[in-house]
Amino acid sequence: MRRVLVTGATGGLGLAVVEVLRRQGYRVRATGRDVTRGARLEGPGVEFVATDLCTPGAAQALVDGMDSVIHAAALSSPWGAKAAFHAINVAATEALLIAAKAEKCQRFVFVSSPSVYARAADQIGLRESDPVTPRPLNAYAATKIEAERRVLNAANADMACVSIRPRAIVGPDDTVLLPRVLRLMRRGRFPLLRGGQALMELTDVRDVAQALVLAEQRAPLLNGEAVNISGGHALPVREMVERFAQALNLPVKFVPVPYGPLRLAVAGMEAVCRRLPGQPEPPLTVYGLTTLAFSQMFDLSVARERLGFKPAYDAFQSAIEAAS
Numbered sequence: 001m002r003r004v005l006v007t008g009a010t011g012g013l014g015l016a017v018v019e020v021l022r023r024q025g026y027r028v029r030a031t032g033r034d035v036t037r038g039a040r041l042e043g044p045g046v047e048f049v050a051t052d053l054c055t056p057g058a059a060q061a062l063v064d065g066m067d068s069v070i071h072a073a074a075l076s077s078p079w080g081a082k083a084a085f086h087a088i089n090v091a092a093t094e095a096l097l098i099a100a101k102a103e104k105c106q107r108f109v110f111v112s113s114p115s116v117y118a119r120a121a122d123q124i125g126l127r128e129s130d131p132v133t134p135r136p137l138n139a140y141a142a143t144k145i146e147a148e149r150r151v152l153n154a155a156n157a158d159m160a161c162v163s164i165r166p167r168a169i170v171g172p173d174d175t176v177l178l179p180r181v182l183r184l185m186r187r188g189r190f191p192l193l194r195g196g197q198a199l200m201e202l203t204d205v206r207d208v209a210q211a212l213v214l215a216e217q218r219a220p221l222l223n224g225e226a227v228n229i230s231g232g233h234a235l236p237v238r239e240m241v242e243r244f245a246q247a248l249n250l251p252v253k254f255v256p257v258p259y260g261p262l263r264l265a266v267a268g269m270e271a272v273c274r275r276l277p278g279q280p281e282p283p284l285t286v287y288g289l290t291t292l293a294f295s296q297m298f299d300l301s302v303a304r305e306r307l308g309f310k311p312a313y314d315a316f317q318s319a320i321e322a323a324s
Helices: 012-023 035-041 058-063 082-102 139-153 177-186 205-221 237-248 259-275 286-293 301-307 315-323
Strands: 003-007 027-032 046-050 068-071 107-111 123-126 160-166 189-193 199-201 225-229 234-236 253-257 296-298
Touching: 003 012, 003 058, 012 027, 012 035, 012 205, 027 035, 035 046, 058 082, 068 082, 068 205, 082 107, 082 139, 107 139, 107 205, 139 160, 139 225, 160 205, 177 189, 177 237, 177 315, 189 237, 189 259, 189 286, 199 237, 199 296, 205 225, 205 301, 225 301, 234 237, 237 315, 253 259, 259 286
Parallel strands: 003 027, 003 068, 027 046, 068 107, 107 160, 123 296, 160 225, 189 253
Antiparallel strands: 199 234
């Protein structure tokens, strides 16, 4: 069985990926910065190495003896310093690609993001052939676009490279999507944009992990391509929030707000926060606002027909369980 390096293994997605690989008998080298979570990974067939990928020389040591790389490490947030996003999302990815090529790794699977498509417009049935946004909404999206470009450009006959774009991942270790939605809900007044009819697809972290392992297995067939992944079922934002509120017994009042004026206000808050000491994250970002205001749904034809992917979990129910 192949030897696989999993980066970002102490994040919510990385933990799930290692578990799938473990069950399927792979030999795994898992790396991340969280030593406590790393202890959860140690066991038969799994070696944990505590490493910061931004450390010079880290990539070369990690890929030594590996056949494949599943690169899940990233700074995933709608807010933060541009330099920090570039360091891990772009520079560390490039270092891993160079090291993997030198080590003669045969497969490289990159975890991309639906933010590469994000824009102020409804997008239904997005296909992999649809263009990424020409104007990224934040540094995270910009660096994911650039990192994915480098990964796919590195594809050749010796190292098959695949990018997976998972939509709105939810699970017990989520630190990105659910916490921010719940933060808005717990304020008691949830901004309702465009009637709350924007469609949102959530994806269970276990389904994403399975998709990544399938991508490792079928990388030669998808060499140089990106694949969209989602839970395959969409709900309007209003209905999703209502379900969360009922399940968590959180009283929430919807406040209809026109998108245009609110976007200007949120952009103003972002500008102010960038000038404050520590650049604290504002209550709502332009990226988050766009996610709540506009539909983004994936066409899963490539995932189903060529990757062999089929969602196995109800992501909305998983989100409720994770938030409870």
